[in-house]
Structures are given as C-alpha cells and as structure tokens.
Amino acid sequence: MLHIVDDEEVIRDSLTWLAHSRGIASTAYESGAAFLQWLERGNGFDAAGECILLDVRMPGISGAALFDALTARRLTKRLPVIFLTGHGDVPMAVDTLKRGAFDFFEKPFNDNKLMDRVQEALLASQEAGAAAEVASRLDTLSVREREVLDLILAGKMNKVIADELGISMRTVEVHRAHIFDKMNVKTAVELARLLK
Template sequence: MLHIVDDEEIIRDSLAWLARSRNIAATAYDSGPTLLAALAASPGIDAEGECLLLDVRMPGTSGVALFNDLKTKGLLHRRPVIFLTGHGDVPMAVDMLKNGAFDFFEKPFNDNQLMDRVLEALASSRAGGAEDAVQSRLAALSVREREVLDLILAGKMNKVIADELGISMRTVEVHRAHIFDKMNVKTAVELARLLK
C-alpha cells in the first residue's frame, strides 16, 4: 500500500492514478494528521508492504515534521518514506536521507523512476516483515534449543552436539525436532538458508 500525503488534490490524484497504473494500491491524504489517524486506526502493516510518499512543504504539518512525528511514534518501522518537493533543497534532502528516509524526489520528477523507487520501497517493507517473522520464531526457542541451533548451524552432528552439551543423543534429537518445528523448516539446509 502506498500512502500519499500532499496538500494539492491534483497531485494526490495523479500520484494515485500513476501508482494504480503500476498495480500498486494507493490511498491519498490531504494532510499529516489525516494519515496519522488512518495509521492509528489500522496499526498492522499491509502484507504487500507499505511506503509513504510525503510532500515536504504543506500548510500546518510539513512533510518533515510528519516524518519526525511518525518516527517518534514508532510508525516508520517497515514503512519506508520517499519525500517529494517542489523546492530543491539539497541540504534538507541530505539531512532526511541521513535521518532514515528511503529517497527524495524533486518536482517535476520522472514518473517511472519514482514508481520504480516505490516498488523497491514496498519490497523493502515486505522483506522487513519476513525478517520480523524469523525473529519471532527465534524468540520462541528455549535457551537450550538456541544452543542446539547454533551447533546445528556450525555443521555438527547430533553425537557431537550431545557430547559438547553433556546431554543424551536422544535429547538432542528431541531439541532438533522442536527447533525444526518452531522455525518451520524440514532440514538443516533450510534452517541455514532461513538464518543466513
């Protein structure tokens, strides 16, 4: 989902149309507070990823102030931000990029380049979700399962793991089965690929 925040209706409409022409779901907002209310109403991240397209200069809450507010409230996790400005402000662009913005486009911009970056931002958002899921699965492992996991990833056989941890080989097999089940993998190779 692409969230477009711009105070000019014609720009919001054209950006939403442009996004839909590239099969990107888009919602437009006329101000920062409107976006904040929408994000508060549905705090989860869209499975297809999310990206925020913010106009830098808007009456009331500017795009930069909105960005800082979203960051303070923890609402930028897995929501990359691309800034749009009609006023070429290079120092501001550099500052926003250093502060975590995904990109910065000056109006008038190349439509295809902008949408290509939006697609990259959405892919980045989705990748963050996959990473969160893996971290959640890892957090479900017990301390002993983490120890066994580390030794499996080191390529050690069950007997060697049992000797190193001072437990029976049968206990290692039970831990290994629990690890594979919790991590949703069938082999040590899949496990290594998941955690690379």
C-alpha cells in the same frame, strides 16, 4: 501498498493513477494527521511491502514532523519514506536522506523514475518485514534451543550436539523438533537458508 500523503488533491489523484498504472495498490491521505490515524488503528503491515510518498510541506503535521514520528517508532525500514517537495533544497534533501529517508524527489518529477523508486522501496519493505518475522520467530526460542540452533547451523550431528551440551540425544531431538516447528522449517538446510 503505497501510502500517498499530500495536502493537494490533484497530486494525490495523479499519484494514485500513476501507481495504479504500475499495478501498485495505493491509499491517499490529505494530511499527516490522517496517516497517523490510520497507523494508530494498527491495521498491520502488507506482506507485499509498503512505502510512503510524503509531501514535505503540509498544514498541521508537516512531512518532516511525520517522518520524525515514524523514525521515533522505528518504522522507516518497514515503511520507507520517499519525500516529495516543490520547495526542496539540497541541505533538506541531504538531511532527510541521512536520517533514513529512502529518497527525495522535487516536483515536477519524472513519473517513471518515481515509480521505479516506489517499487524498490516496496521490495525493501517486504525484505524488512520478512527479516522482522524471522527475528520474531527467533525470539520464541528458549536459551537451550538457541544453543542447539547454533550447533545445528555449524553442521553438527545430534550426537555431537548432545556431547557438547551434556544432554541426551533424545533431548537434542526434542529441541531440534521444537526449533523446526517454531522457525517453520522442515530441514536443517531450510533453517540455514532462512537464517543466512
């Protein structure tokens, strides 16, 4: 999902059409406040990835202020921001990129280059979402399950794990089953791929 945040209706309409021409779903917001309201409703993230095309200069909450709010919430990995501006300068672009913006485009921009970057941002968001999901699953493991997990990933057999941890082989098997269940995998190979 592409989120277009710009106070100019003609720009929002143009970007919506451009996204649609590439098969990218989009939603437009006339202000930073409108986007924050959407975010506050907690609609969840699109598994296919999300990014924001954000105008720098808008009345009310500026693009820079909205970006600061997203950065403070640690959302810029899951919601990469591509700035759009008709008033950009090199120091502003450098500053936003240093603070974690995905890219910076000056109006008028090349439509194809912009949409190529949007697609790259959506992929980055998708990967960040997948990594967050894996981290969330890892957080559900107990301390002992984490110890068993580390030894599984080291390629050790159940008997060796039991010896190293001073527990029975049956207990290792139970922990292994719980780990596979919580991580949503069926084999140690799948587990290794998931955590590479």
